Amino acid sequence: MKTERLLAIIMILLDKKQVSASQLAETLEVSVRTIYRDINSLSEAGIPVTTSPGVKGGIQIMDNYKIDKHFFTSADITSLLIALESLSTNVSPLQINQTFEKIKTLVPSGFMEEIEFKTNQIAIDLTPWTSNHTLQPFLEIVKFGMDQQRLLSFDYADNKGRKTTRIVEPYRLVLKEISWYLQAYCEEKSDFRTFKISRMLNLSLSSSTFVPREFKAKPLGKEPFYGKNFTITTLKVTHKIKEQLIDKFGQLSFYPSNDSEKLIVEFPFMEDEFGYNLLLGFGNQCECLEPPHVRTELRRRIENLLELYQKS
Structure with a gap:
């Protein structure tokens, strides 16, 4: 969210001429130290930001600097607002509302109605069908840790149920499908690791800070579906x-089967846990007809499941 904050600082300084670091920190809900780091980032980017000491001092942008509102087209601003709206379920409403108001100051006179109309044409709802009451507070802790460069500690259970306690330097949050992940430097492993937020317990923010390392984002886990070796299977499925x-x-x-209520499809199947769990998750609404070895393996797994439930 640093980019949004930098844009917000520019717009506030253009509007109010001079503001103290503490006022900016309060408005943007960050520390004064973060504000000074942001000011350095703006200066390095060529924005003529100056600071003056004393009671009447503060932070300001040189008088001859301005952003032409017409630099942003209505399509640009619409895209920004739609993107912010999609984050509203995972970012505090106050933060979203503040950013909305700042971006709206970029709207050229007479274009607000058009932009609001276009923004309402697309809705991105990232809210999962089932709720996780710990997700929002955990995301806030992680974001604060990234912003303040503070260490995080938590208990973590991997996908095999093995539990460890980790201390990490947080660098990046990633939303993949419906799950959030943290990419961080793990002190225990002395390397970068990816952690699934839903597998964290007892997440807390340390008072210790860290000096950021060089971080290069990596793709999460599995390769895209199209990059996998797969087996063509013939499935009989319902319309659902x-x-x-x-x-x-x-x-x-898809093409009709002899059973008029079902369809036949040739499906590129990945022969791993993900693939088998996918087909079994469809229950009696999906039957694998071919190849025989996939059908046999599905049957073996179903029999094992049946045996589990038949135990007294």
């Missing part, structure tokens, strides 16, 4: 499953 397959994998070729 057809919609789910299209949502996840794009357009596939």
